[in-house]
Amino acid sequence: MSVLIVSFLVFITAYIVHFYWKVSKYPKGPFPLPFVGNLLQFPAENIQLYIDDLSKTYGPCFTIWTPLPSVVVTDYEHVKEVFVTQSIEKNECLNENLLLFSGETFTYRSHLPPEALLQPHVNTGVLLADGDNWRIQRRTSLKILRDFGLGRNLMEEQVMRSVHEMLSQLESIADKKNVDMFWPIQLCVGNVINESLFGYHYKHEDSEKFQNFVGIVDTHLRNVRNRAPLLVAAFPWMKHLPIIGELGYHFLKRNIDTYHKFIQEEVTTQIKEYDEEVEPENFVHAYMKQMKQAGNPNLDMTNLCASVLDFWVAGMETTSNSLRWHLAYMMKYPEIQDKVRKEIFDVVGTSRLPSMSDKPNMPYTQAVIHEVQRHSNMIPILGSHLNVEDTTVLGKKVPAGSFLIAQIWSVMKNDKVFEDGEKFNPDRYLLSDRKTFNKTVLERTIPFSVGKRNCVGEGLARMELFLIFSALIQKYEFVPASKVDLTPVWGAVLTTNPYRCKLVPQAA
Numbered sequence: 001m002s003v004l005i006v007s008f009l010v011f012i013t014a015y016i017v018h019f020y021w022k023v024s025k026y027p028k029g030p031f032p033l034p035f036v037g038n039l040l041q042f043p044a045e046n047i048q049l050y051i052d053d054l055s056k057t058y059g060p061c062f063t064i065w066t067p068l069p070s071v072v073v074t075d076y077e078h079v080k081e082v083f084v085t086q087s088i089e090k091n092e093c094l095n096e097n098l099l100l101f102s103g104e105t106f107t108y109r110s111h112l113p114p115e116a117l118l119q120p121h122v123n124t125g126v127l128l129a130d131g132d133n134w135r136i137q138r139r140t141s142l143k144i145l146r147d148f149g150l151g152r153n154l155m156e157e158q159v160m161r162s163v164h165e166m167l168s169q170l171e172s173i174a175d176k177k178n179v180d181m182f183w184p185i186q187l188c189v190g191n192v193i194n195e196s197l198f199g200y201h202y203k204h205e206d207s208e209k210f211q212n213f214v215g216i217v218d219t220h221l222r223n224v225r226n227r228a229p230l231l232v233a234a235f236p237w238m239k240h241l242p243i244i245g246e247l248g249y250h251f252l253k254r255n256i257d258t259y260h261k262f263i264q265e266e267v268t269t270q271i272k273e274y275d276e277e278v279e280p281e282n283f284v285h286a287y288m289k290q291m292k293q294a295g296n297p298n299l300d301m302t303n304l305c306a307s308v309l310d311f312w313v314a315g316m317e318t319t320s321n322s323l324r325w326h327l328a329y330m331m332k333y334p335e336i337q338d339k340v341r342k343e344i345f346d347v348v349g350t351s352r353l354p355s356m357s358d359k360p361n362m363p364y365t366q367a368v369i370h371e372v373q374r375h376s377n378m379i380p381i382l383g384s385h386l387n388v389e390d391t392t393v394l395g396k397k398v399p400a401g402s403f404l405i406a407q408i409w410s411v412m413k414n415d416k417v418f419e420d421g422e423k424f425n426p427d428r429y430l431l432s433d434r435k436t437f438n439k440t441v442l443e444r445t446i447p448f449s450v451g452k453r454n455c456v457g458e459g460l461a462r463m464e465l466f467l468i469f470s471a472l473i474q475k476y477e478f479v480p481a482s483k484v485d486l487t488p489v490w491g492a493v494l495t496t497n498p499y500r501c502k503l504v505p506q507a508a
């Protein structure tokens, strides 16, 4: 018995000594405890506020322990250093097993739940893949998106089809005094991505299936950053415990599995309809063509499904939430809404909808879109980036095996170029001629992140935000029909509190 106790004490002492020896190798942060790290200090919600507060004490680069080490960077200089400066492609293979190339130190992902739950298979698709497979999947998706017309106006036509459908849905609403814009926006954005991936649209009067799967994805995004999933990520055995296991793993898994099945079925239907002789008109067919042409073993059915899974979620949730934020801000600041509308009327008139060719002539509308994205600051914590190589970030050592949290939320909130950053002020983006953009302010507005792992859909998202937002403001004045509270609702994407609007028709 006494041997057992002594062995146990020796083990615990060795663990604690080793833990603090490890802590000493990392940038200094809040004092962690053995076994739990800083987990007990984490708030249940709004972890971005906790991280932001820590940066006031420890500066822009520090470590938090979950109890796995996560190095956090919170200012533009550090984010640029890890994602851009350290990512200059040299194409030199540093590690054959990991397929690690120089300049890709911070491009790796965590393969731990809860983040990894989004995919049924490890290291597949774009969002959660890394190494060689990530490079191939990302390049292939970008090529398909470009072929689909980010350069050929096809994508604009597709977005406009969705805009027209949304506007006719709004027109058909008899009582415009109390409208919930949640589903019209969701369907408009969802149909753009759905048509790109599968080649078809949902009609608003027949969109139950669509609403069901949006609900499943929303549930996942709302819960995935909670404390229980964090605990299970740190201690995987906890998934076998009754309450923590259910909240931190099984509930999320059951929910997201239903989404996996839905995407699998949609892809299977498209595969059956694929005809090699016909030019592909949707992502699934274009990917199949690449599979046949490129003969690359990484382009397979598993990765096709995984990429579609990523695009359906990433292409819809961020953009539709951002548009909801746009309307909320416009109702909170009606004088700014009026100025946007005036610019639209001056440049476009009322007889047609705004198009991408109008965008360069609408600097104020663009400034408002930038400011809504900055101020709503929708992504509180980026997906983890895993560092696979010992490196130094602006003088601080970051050992291999640590996670990296690049806090773009803090950059857009605190950077000194955003004078009076708490204030919603689109004018900050324009110089005194009201036409030229302030490049320094624009450079640090990074809602799509920066570097090699930035948003693949940035071009499409920017197009959607401009076309959908300006069409809505041209057609209607949005007046609050309920309280508009700009306090965000916590989740992997910060969402608006529910609100209702009165729609006052404007242009003919």
Ligand code: HEM
Binding pocket: 126, 127, 128, 138, 310, 311, 314, 315, 316, 318, 319, 322, 378, 379, 382, 383, 384, 447, 448, 449, 452, 453, 454, 455, 456, 457, 458, 460, 461
């Ligand atoms: C307002 C809209 C959007 C915002 C704010 C946004 C933001 C972001 C951010 C910050 C990242 C980087 C994540 C990281 O480093 O961990 C990202 C990645 C990604 N986004 Fe977006 N996004 C938007 C729209 C879209 C759209 C429309 C698509 C698809 C068409 C898309 C597809 C992706 C994909 C696939 C990735 C993963 C890239 C990679 O891991 O290599 N996003 N997005």
